[in-house]
Amino acid sequence: xxxxxxxxxxxxxxxxxxxxxxxxxxxxxxxxxxxxxxxxxxxxxxxxxxxxxxxxxxxxxxxxxxxxxxxxxxxxxxxxxxxxxxxxxxxxxxxxxxxxxxxxxxxxxxxxxxxxxxxxxxxxxxxxxxxxxxxxxxxxxxxxxxxxxxxxxxxxxxxxxxxxxxxxxxxxxxxxxxxxxxxxxxxxxxxxxxxxxxxxxxxxxxxxxxxxxxxxxxxxxxxxxxxxxxxxxxxxxxxxxxxxxxxxxxxxxxxxxxxxxxxxxxxxxxxxxxxxxxxxxxxxxxxxxxxxxxxxxxxxxxxxxxxxxxxxxxxxxxxxxxxxxxxxxxxxxxxxxxxxxxxxxxxxxxxxxxxxxxxxxxxxxxxxxxxxxxxxxxxxxxxxxxxxxxxxxxxxxxxxxxxxxxxxxxxxxxx
Amino acid sequence: xxxxxxxxxxxxxxxxxxxxxxxxxxxxxxxxxxxxxxxxxxxxxxxxxxxxxxxxxxxxxxxxxxxxxxxxxxxxxxxxxxxxxxxxxxxxxxxxxxxxxxxxxxxxxxxxxxxxxxxxxxxxxxxxxxxxxxxxxxxxxxxxxxxxxxxxxxxxxxxxxxxxxxxxxxxxxxxxxxxxxxxxxxxxxxxxxxxxxxxxxxxxxxxxxxxxxxxxxxxxxxxxxxxxxxxxxxxxxxxxxxxxxxxxxxxxxxxxxxxxxxxxxxxxxxxxxxxxx
Numbered sequence: 149x150x151x152x153x154x155x156x157x158x159x160x161x162x163x164x165x166x167x168x169x170x171x172x173x174x175x176x177x178x179x180x181x182x183x184x185x186x187x188x189x190x191x192x193x194x195x196x197x198x199x200x201x202x203x204x205x206x207x208x209x210x211x212x213x214x215x216x217x218x219x220x221x222x223x224x225x226x227x228x229x230x231x232x233x234x235x236x237x238x239x240x241x242x243x244x245x246x247x248x249x250x251x252x253x254x255x256x257x258x259x260x261x262x263x264x265x266x267x268x269x270x271x272x273x274x275x276x277x278x279x280x281x282x283x284x285x286x287x288x289x290x291x292x293x294x295x296x297x298x299x300x301x302x303x304x305x306x307x308x309x310x311x312x313x314x315x316x317x318x319x320x321x322x323x324x325x326x327x328x329x330x331x332x333x334x335x336x337x338x339x340x341x342x343x344x345x346x347x348x349x350x351x352x353x354x355x356x357x358x359x360x361x362x363x364x365x366x367x368x369x370x371x372x373x374x375x376x377x378x379x380x381x382x383x384x385x386x387x388x389x390x391x392x393x394x395x396x397x398x399x400x401x402x403x404x405x406x407x408x409x410x411x412x413x414x415x416x417x418x419x420x421x422x423x424x425x426x427x428x429x430x431x432x433x434x435x436x437x438x439x440x441x442x443x444x445x446x447x448x449x450x451x452x453x454x455x456x457x458x459x460x461x462x463x464x465x466x467x468x469x470x471x472x473x474x475x476x477x478x479x480x481x482x483x484x485x486x487x488x489x490x491x492x493x494x495x496x497x498x499x500x501x502x503x504x505x506x507x508x509x510x511x512x513x514x515x516x517x518x519x520x521x522x523x524x525x526x527x528x529x530x531x532x533x534x535x536x537x538x539x540x541x542x543x544x545x546x547x548x549x550x551x552x553x554x555x556x557x558x559x560x561x562x563x
Numbered sequence: 564x565x566x567x568x569x570x571x572x573x574x575x576x577x578x579x580x581x582x583x584x585x586x587x588x589x590x591x592x593x594x595x596x597x598x599x600x601x602x603x604x605x606x607x608x609x610x611x612x613x614x615x616x617x618x619x620x621x622x623x624x625x626x627x628x629x630x631x632x633x634x635x636x637x638x639x640x641x642x643x644x645x646x647x648x649x650x651x652x653x654x655x656x657x658x659x660x661x662x663x664x665x666x667x668x669x670x671x672x673x674x675x676x677x678x679x680x681x682x683x684x685x686x687x688x689x690x691x692x693x694x695x696x697x698x699x700x701x702x703x704x705x706x707x708x709x710x711x712x713x714x715x716x717x718x719x720x721x722x723x724x725x726x727x728x729x730x731x732x733x734x735x736x737x738x739x740x741x742x743x744x745x746x747x748x749x750x751x752x753x754x755x756x757x758x759x760x761x762x763x764x765x766x767x768x769x770x771x772x773x774x775x776x777x778x779x780x781x782x783x784x785x786x787x788x789x790x791x792x793x794x795x796x797x798x799x800x801x802x803x804x805x806x807x808x809x810x811x812x813x814x815x816x817x818x819x820x821x822x823x824x825x826x827x828x829x830x831x832x833x834x835x836x837x838x839x840x
Binding site for chain 1: 727729730733734736737743747748751752
């Protein structure tokens with residue numbers, strides 16, 4: 149059992165690429181922390197530095213109070229689960245799981261006992277004498293977990309352990325991982341690019357982008373109060389909708405309509421000094437079929453008419469997609485970059501499409517004009533220049549140290 | 564493959580037959596010679612009119628052949644062992660590490676493999692005489708290792724490249740030292756490659772004639788192929804064709820069996836790393 153302290157840990161590759169830039173974070177004993185971000189954001193590099201598989205260029209890494217910057221992986225008391233599982237193909241499951249103990253010269257009786265116990269936990273007992281090649285993907289994944297558990301280490305490191313599984317198995321194993329971690333109470337650092345895994349598994353989630361730590365917090369915190377445009381766009385599925393807005397006469401004018409602004413938010417936007425242009429972020433669930441909103445709730449938001457392009461019924465909810473007129477004057481570059489990071493650019497969906505999650509009882513039909521309502525209270529307002537969430541600052545008061553995203557020019561693609 | 568017509572079958576069959584015959588007739592002629600009596604050596608018939616095992620008996624009972632045979636086996640095995648151990652370490656470095664001069668190393672290895680041996684014999688002969696390696700086992704082992712290494716490095720680095728790097732990371736996290744990671748995880752997985760390399764290097768050593776004839780002067784270090792020229796006939800006036808043929812068969816047959824036996828492995832080793840995740 150151990151806590152991990154990363155103090156301005158930096159990784160610079162020999163070719164000069166900055167993979168991780170001054171990453172600072174305290175991970176408490178027994179905590180389950182998720183590192184999440186788009187590919188190339190430096191999350192795996194960070195994990196490898198904790199494991200000792202990559203050198204730390206600058207900064208200090210402490211595990212259980214000891215500085216381990218230069219300690220070999222074997223002296224750090226860690227176990228790691230790899231994306232490809234990295235099972236030794238020439239050893240049986242039993243040998244795979246007992247390999248670390250054997251290297252540590254543990255008596256054979258103890259090894260057998262521990263392997264049997266781990267196999268029981270993971271339901272692998274009948275597979276102990278098979279080789280990895282004869283196992284299914286899920287079984288291999290469990291062996292990889294078993295290999296980590298057997299060691300009884302003070303820290304678990306997991307590098308996208310579920311990304312090679314099919315969707316159904318992934319959900320099952322996600323619960324399994326969570327259960328095992330709770331049961332063992334071992335400090336765990338888990339890397340993933342899947343924000344659903346991040347939201348469901350972690351006690352705390354650290355969002356990274358281009359080597360910079362963007363925000364650390366509980367899943368709810370990240371969802372409700374993203375500090376900047378990137379975190380807002382990355383966390384949540386479907387992602388937050390962004391659109392341009394202009395501040396005029398105390399109102400926020402968007403292509404959907406005019407929002408009333410609170411005084412604090414208006415002051416914050418004005419003091420940001422970025423002029424009157426802002427980016428407005430609205431989560432899909434902030435929208436609702438206007439017909440289902442009671443009259444006294446309506447003034448909290450605005451009502452607008454639009455034609456529905458696509459309607460997806462999920463049973464419990466309905467997702468509707470509609471196109472919103474492209475606004476002039478929005479800092480589109482920032483939004484496009486965001487779309488790229490979140491992979492939306494690959495799907496061909498343009499940034500102009502808005503997703504709304506409506507109640508399943510809605511009467512809205514595909515291809516028809518509909519009247520929708522959007523809640524203005526949960527709206528996020530971002531500074532288009534820095535990406536900072538202004539509405540958050542307005543809520544918590546100024547002086548909140550939110551890391552600004554790196555200027556686009558410095559973004560070296562790092563893998 | 565498409566179904567072939569009878570015409571194609573006949574065509575291919577004939578072609579195959581011609582190739583096999585061309586390759587095998589000299590070998591069969593050699594075998595035939597080795598069973599002929601000394602007086603019937605000039606008999607042009609393919610099948611000996613009078614069979615004798617005297618040539619074999621004679622060859623296997625003269626020190627001029629037995630000692631070189633032992634030398635061949637000893638020198639071959641030692642050279643192979645040293646080459647494979649060194650080549651696997653070098654190949655591992657080439658496949659895994661980034662270090663200054665890596666491309667120079669690979670280039671040099673290739674250069675050595677390309678160099679015509681005959682051009683090196685004279686300088687090496689002088690060097691060996693000067694430092695006292697002439698006519699000794701090390702005098703042959705060292706050049707064999709030098710020329711076996713490039714081949715070994717090439718084959719083995721291909722194997723190592725196919726072994727996922729994560730396995731090694733896993734071994735390190737599991738508490739292995741770099742040496743343990745290599746011996747307990749990487750080397751067992753590259754074993755097929757090592758066997759292939761060993762076979763090929765051994766064959767090269769076994770078949771070598773240029774070095775063997777140049778760097779040896781007595782049977783204390785002469786290898787079997789070189790010793791053929793020194794076999795004598797039944798009397799001073801007989802040409803030792805029969806004994807030479809018999810000795811050649813003794814040298815050749817084990818290799819043919821060996822290669823047939825390991826053929827599948829050699830081909831697999833040359834083409835792929837044969838490691839499945």
